[in-house]
Amino acid sequence: MSTLCVPSQVPSVAEDCEQLHKAFSGSIGWGTNEGLIISILGHRNAAQRKLIREVYAETYGEDLLKSLDKELTNDFERVVMLWTLDPPERDAYLANEATKRWTSSNQVLVEIACTRSPKELLHAREAYHVRFKRSLEEDVAYHTSGDFRKLLVALVSSYRYGGDDVNLILAKSEAKLLHEKICEKAYSCDDVIRILSTRSKAQINATLNQYKNEFGNDINKDLKADPKDEFLSILRSTVKCLVYPEKYFEKVVRLAINRRGTDEGALTRVVATRAEVDMKIVKDEYQRRNSVPLDRAIAKDTNGDYEKMLLALIGHEEA
Amino acid sequence: MSTLCVPSQVPSVAEDCEQLHKAFSGSIGWGTNEGLIISILGHRNAAQRKLIREVYAETYGEDLLKSLDKELTNDFERVVMLWTLDPPERDAYLANEATKRWTSSNQVLVEIACTRSPKELLHAREAYHVRFKRSLEEDVAYHTSGDFRKLLVALVSSYRYGGDDVNLILAKSEAKLLHEKICEKAYSCDDVIRILSTRSKAQINATLNQYKNEFGNDINKDLKADPKDEFLSILRSTVKCLVYPEKYFEKVVRLAINRRGTDEGALTRVVATRAEVDMKIVKDEYQRRNSVPLDRAIAKDTNGDYEKMLLALIGHEEA
Incomplete structure (x- = not known):
């Protein structure tokens, strides 16, 4: 894709x-x-x-x-630089930047920890050692605190099982457990974090399907009790990155383009990291959600060499 | 060795x-x-x-x-079986056994997480995926709880930086932080667990040297406030496994041999996992601490083929 x-x-x-x-x-x-x-x-x-x-x-x-x-210089330099980096090194670079500029609204660490395959995340952690002479989890733990630290350190440290095997009995019991904790507003409790940070993506998907079947709502709807709560927002991103990465990326791109003054940082990051992975699906999602092709939206919002490089990476020239 | x-x-x-x-x-x-x-x-x-x-x-x-x-059968079977397993697979096997039989006095998970090199721990986690179709941290998180979970999941998930680079300013500030937390008896606080589970072994060693220089005691002495507290005991093992693995193993062997009725499980585990690594140093430590050579102590406490296999692995025949 x-x-x-x-x-x-x-x-x-x-x-x-x-x-x-x-x-x-x-x-x-x-x-x-x-x-x-x-x-x-x-x-x-x-x-x-x-x-x-x-x-x-x-x-x-x-x-x-x-x-x-x-x-x-500027945006053109950044997109060429990020794109030229080898993917694990690029993830290490982005993750390091995110730890240093960390704020509770910064979701780049979640994105890297949850949208990459378990092997890719591991390679990023190896590249992090080489480049920064520290471990990724070490820097994340040092620069974050409280519930955010609890979640983020667990997410970046995990090496999930990558297979498709699913235990349906476990999915049912953990769906129930998640629902109980959410009802109690115990969003950062050990069990919620344990399930999201250690279970395989296939298992989490099964659990969230059970959740919906049993309790009627998408879990992310129930995690929207307080739309301004930043921990809830990062939990919703975690779920999205694990289960619907293309929808997550579509939304990042949509928000980057739709706001007053494009968010070039986010747009560049998504294009440079996904062009070789699933950008085709992200583009389809974008068109479905916005009724405008992504290349037209990008052409409208950006210009010069930066625009040309983005369009090259999302396959515009050849369209 | x-x-x-x-x-x-x-x-x-x-x-x-x-x-x-x-x-x-x-x-x-x-x-x-x-x-x-x-x-x-x-x-x-x-x-x-x-x-x-x-x-x-x-x-x-x-x-x-x-x-x-x-x-x-019995002890002979177990030592031959553990020894024959490839080291990462053996670690995965032992870790899985430890999660299933987990009690707060079981320190095998700490041993595997902290005495292996970062790469070896990673290979054990890979072997765990292959053999058990789950991740190690997933099973550890599922079978443990409370402070023990907090510490153990962080230890088994970490992929520490393996180099020798040390930041002395950081070592000083984190030695002070550890001392403060220990004085407050906040043994399971985020900072203590963060430092022990994410910093490189070289960095932790530097920090604990600063601790001793600045505050007079080995940290493990200060972590003995209540000798019966099992969380403190597992913290002391963590420190020992990270900084003095051979002393840790000497003590496991000593306790296995000295108690009424040998603890064959522990003796077998240490011999099978360390023979090819650092058993020579463990033997030297044993003799220094007990004034008896380890092979003589083993020959006195065990017999038959089990004894012969242990002695072969610790290099007795050739002594």
Whole structure:
């Protein structure tokens, strides 16, 4: 469900590197050639970008990310930089940024912990060690507190079972348990956090289906008792990220675009992290929910090279 | 610091398998030939045992562990079975057993979470998925409660940074924080658990050195305010497993041997899990603390094939 378009004939890595180097040095015209950068990096998959970064460093003695950092600016720089990073390293980078700028309304940690596969989250934690010489859970625990800490540390530390096996008896009993705790408004109690942070996604899905069958509401409706409560809001995101990640991402994109002044940070993050994963479904969800194609909404709200790079990643050119 | 003795000339895997098969079928004499089993399995390293298990299954159409289970009994069976398991699978097995039989005095989960390297713990969690179709933290969270749950889930879920980098300013501030919390008897507070479960072992070591320098006592002395408190006891084990694993294991072995009626479960576990790791240091610690060599103590307290296998694993024959 990727929206990335890789040409059927890809130039050699050496050629890509040479072109990128030319694009930076401006030897083709005046200044940096952003179009060339988009035409290369915007159309290579993760394995190809990784190889480009390696060969570029060998050939020119400088990390490609450093060259990008010198030549590009603002939103365009950020989307190219995030996109060029290897996915586990990118998750580590985003998670680290989120711990440092953490506020109770910041849901990036939940997003990384819950929308990635158990293996992907593990690889992000490994990349975190390498890059920051600390563990992800260590930084999350240090920068958060109270109920948020309780939930977030458990979510980022979990290594869930990834299989499809489901225990229906357990699903029934835990649906009942969740319902009891929600009725008591014990939202941050151990059992709620234990279920959401340790059960496999398949098991949680079964539990939440039982919840709906037995008690009539989507759990997220019952978690909306106080719409301003930020802990409830992060619990709803947790559920959404675990069970309907594409709907979660659609909403992040919708809010980023619809507010006064686009939230480029969120838009860039979603496009850079999902283009190679499930962006096609996110786009479909967006169109269904907003009656406007996502590429048209992005074209309306952004401009220049930033716009072009986003559109390349969501597969607009080829539409 | 392994005590395992592998002969300089190891027979081919096929030959080992054939001999084991003969040992089970009793074709050499009457019944099972336990001596032959010890002479093979008791003298092969983890990689060799893994290969033997694979080739045995291919050749005879039965898992070696199943053959062992049919032919052997009691303590001898358990030590051979635990030893033959691949280390991550063995840890998964022991951890699962510990969650199912969990009592507040059971410290096996702490032992597995804290004496293994971060990578080894991760491999145990992977093996747990494969064998039990659930995650380790899921079962730990389900079978425990209260403060014990808070500590144990955090310990088994952590993937600590494994490097030696230490932040001394942080060590000072967290030593002070630990001391404050211990003075307030807030033993299970978030900060104590956060520090012990997320910081790297090198960082915790630095923090506990600062603690001793600044406040005069080993932290474990201050954690002995009420010697009967089982949560304090598990906190002390956590510290010991993280910082002095060999001393921790020496004590487990000492208590297993010194009580009325040997605790074979504990003795078997320590020998089977540490023979290939740090058993040599554990033996030295044992002799220093008890003025008796460990092999003599084991020979006095155990007998038969069980005794022979333990002695083989702690390198007695070659002493």
